[in-house]
Amino acid sequence: MTARHKRFVNVMALGNFFEIYELFLMSALLSTLKETFSLSGISLSLFLASTVVGGFLGAVVVGRVADRIGRRGAYMITLSLYSAGTIACAFAPDIWTLIACRFVIGVGIGGELPVTDAYLADILPPARRGYYAAKAYTCAHVAVPVVGFLSLLLVDKAPLGVAGWRWMFAIGSLGALLTFFVRRGLPESPRWLETVGRSAEADKVTAVFEKAAEAEGWRPPPVPVKEEAGPPPVEKRLPVRMLFRAPLARRTALMALLWALGPIGYYGFSSLASLALQAKGFDLDSSLTFMTLSFLGSPIGSYLSMHIVERAERKWILCVALLAMAAIGLAYGYAQSAVMITTLGFCFTVVANIKTNATHIYQLEQFPTSLRTTANGWLFSLNRLSSGAAPFYMVPLFYGVGVGAVYMVGAAAMLLAATAVAFGVRTRGLSLENINTASRPEGSPTAALIPSPHTRATTRKP
Template sequence: MTTEWLGTVRTDIPARLDRMPWAGFHWKVVLGLGTVWILDGLEVTIVGAVASRMTERGSGIAVNTADIGTAAAIYVAGACIGALLFGQLTDRLGRKKMFMVTLGLYMVATVATAFAVQPWHLFLMRFLTGMGIGGEYAAINSAIDELIPARNRGQVDLAINGSYWVGATIGSVAALALLSPLFSPSLGWRLAFAIGGVIGFAIMVTRRHLPESPRWLFIHGHAEEAERIVNRIEAEVRAETGQELPPPGSAITVRQRKAIPFREITRVAMERYPRRMILGLALFVGQAFLYNAVTFDLGTLLNGFFGVTSGNVPYFMAVFALGNFLGPLVMGRWFDTVGRIPMIAGTYLVSAALTALIAVLLMNKALTTGSFMTLIALTFFVASAGASSAYLTVSEVFPMETRALAIALFFAIGTAIGGVTGPALFGQFIHSGNVSLVAIGFFIGAAAMAIGGIAELLFGVRAEQQSLENIARPLTAEEEEMEPAERESLLRAEHEHGLSMESRREAAERRERARLRSKRRRTLESAGARRFRPGPGTRLYSPGAIGTSGTASRHAAIAEEALDREIDEVAHALEHHGPADRDTLAERVHGRTWGPGRFRAALRQAVREGRAQESSPGRYNQPEK
């Protein structure tokens, strides 16, 4: 099969979507689509937490620790196949069709797991559950990036990616309650699996009201339907905010297509970017082996070698989840300030060293339960940020048209090698009861992570603060030169939107101010000790973030111009209406429609630039000239 081109179209739909104020529609997108990471965190953690109870006498299912490792490997294999299958179908049939189908598959399979009485039933349902989760990644990431306004995309991605560990925490707490003496050994673990189905049903209700991605529609030859959807969203936002929408930015030219097959992605990767292909595989295999092996088998490891009862395992899983959440939160900004290569290589190599240390101490029987969990939490505090950089790297270093499917392809291959073998191998080692074999498993995990770190040092790409198009030129890039008739038509459209020469001059000045502000910020963030300051940078990473496309960097200039407009509104409100407290000022400028946290950010920046002054705590006025 070859790529089928449908023609060339020039459209302003992306600009219209990106310039919208934040409204209820966007909250529906976040709740309906972004919560998929909660499901993944819930699934991975809850299995690790209830695994030891399933192996006990009276659990109602005849499985041992080796079977638990096998079930985990089968789940990951299902996720790989689901990503490949539904990744193709998402590109061919649309985002909405697939994110409804994949969620439905997940719901049915995870609830059916609760009724398993034989190992084969458990294995089959875990495979289907994994397919649903893998398919979710392919459908959801593309839909989120295509529906959220550019100026809010970075913050929304941060919150959504971090919710993976919210799911992990829910799984740990839920398992703690369900594995208590209140429930029989054969009931508690079954209810734990049913929780995923309940959450999935609530998400399904929200998703029913979401539209197909207009970007997908016009790229795939359905421009008229895309226009109708965007018109409907705009009308809904106008009615909610009571404001007219600002004029959209410039239109773009794209070559419409039906689909790009996986073999085309592989050909592009092999011919144009062979070093990047090796890099992607090394990063994916390393993190997939270590993460899946330890996460899925941590409960049986604690139970079998440290005497932790099944009812207490969730406490330790909660500590594990907390370490994973804090790692990206603290180190996230350094990937954009210190740089990709030192941070990716560093997190991989440091986590490899810590994993090897665990192996040595295990082999010498020098670990207590407390010291073991301390080292595990520290290791994955570092590994959590590093593991996600595999997804980030692949999303950045390949052309735009192949990005989503490239992630599915590399995820499937890398995870099939590392993510399937890791849990299965660890499960067998734990079942043997031989601590030396378990130590060997940790040594293998350390080696896999070290190979990823070395590959980053040899083949890494300095992608920090670079536009995606500069890192990898799009395959379908069209020249931006317009014919005279098209330019004249565009100018007429601008005048119809009320853009006078003066307005265009103001827009040019705003772009220049935004450029200078962005330059100052980058200089400050990369200078001296500031670059090591904890907290999220322009991105936050999560092991659940399969498919993150890094579109925030592509729209950095648009976001800076939006910030400049917001600063203007704050300054003008203080000038024309006088001093006000924060809440009153937010009401005057309709700050609620800017998106979560944007009013506070604009107000802080206005104070820094001397366009507003905090006269007393929480109260602001116009500075004296």
């Protein structure tokens, strides 16, 4: 793990900062926008669903595009969409324009996260993959308390005569533009280059990492004589149908269930929190204060995940976090005092971010290079689809039955997800090739297409 690796991780974190900023923006702005645009019924549900429906489309399309044109090109697409949509939101004259713009933002966000996961998997060494992937998300999750504090400063004010909520959208768009220019210096993934037959380019990128490592004291192992006769075999491009055949089918199904159930457990806290607190009798200022204090748990939970993910198997970390989310979320739904609401909200955010980071890390390790962003995108799209559907049954449940019912449904979803994850594969500390050859019958189609764990381990450019 070199300084160059770390610099690229920081670049990824910068982009993700503004993606997370946007994802949590609605928690802070929902009450204000609801009053500003007189949102209710179908208009409220459409507004809440617009970003996540766009995210569904972005994850499906951009994820597949990234496996066809490369990770770097896909990044430019997602950031362009996000930047354009966010600045347009700041000038939106009516709710329908705002809904359309947030749909465009959703397409950008939906494509961004799967590509980020694939890129981190492609460049990080196995022994530190979990730690530095979690670090990228930890830096990004600093955006959550930033959203909270900005909402306290801006939401109910109008600097220079412009509504505070418009300023918050503008801040997000300027950050995205900055990220666009910074990310232009990212190299293409050498793993992806190799799968599409661009081995010379892959070697050039790998050589840059090697030179950085040598400058820090690393020395390459000698090349065995038997390897000098010809180039080592490389991973071939796999057809998409392999995601639905053994051994990948089980992984696809498990992660699909995890992504689909996740929003149900988190929705009441992330999108309905301000409404739930107002329903308990707290005014807008008090609600925003409680949420801001709760949001402080986001970077803390993400930071803790950095030191946990390499100490235990990913799936067991996920199981414990999901069970904790069920218990804490249920208690939060029925809490009445300010102290309990703030404490439980903080604890829920801590555990939820451990779960989120572990989910991303666990998924980015399970699929071969040529299908990695396709799998990530399709699976993440289920998260967007589930989030998009949530307003249409969670909002009526909230108004019809009460706050407690929303959190009870969420707890049940987390229990089911934890049960499914327990049947997942082991990934901690293993090379991507090792993970993708494990548990495969000898002579199976994918066994012939994906090299063994030690195929390239003895060459100078792994």
